[in-house]
Amino acid sequence: MKRLYDVQQLLKRFGIIVYMGNRLYDIEMMQIELSRVYQSGLLEKLDYLEAEMVLRREHRLELAYQQSKEKKD
Structure with missing residues (x-):
């Protein structure tokens, strides 16, 4: 397992699909x-x-x- 996609597929085997609209929140929920x-x-x-x-x-x-993106704004 090397990528976030791999973890998503692992969770999918158990019927778990996470999508909250924010990548950081998705990772935390996963x-x-x-x-x-x-x-x-x-x-x-x-x-x-x-x-x-x-x-x-x-x-x-x-x-x-996200922090670097905030500094640019």
Whole structure:
């Protein structure tokens, strides 16, 4: 798992589709849903950790992007 798309496909296997209209909010909600799926025992630890790392990276990048966008305005 290397991209946000991969995490979206993983969640989709469990019937979870996240779209809130804001990429940062989407990532945060995906983290919550991923945690719930893992805590319910439906996801292996390695898959959970890989997906969590992707979401953390994407969150950090999106936050930096939004902050740089605000500075330009």
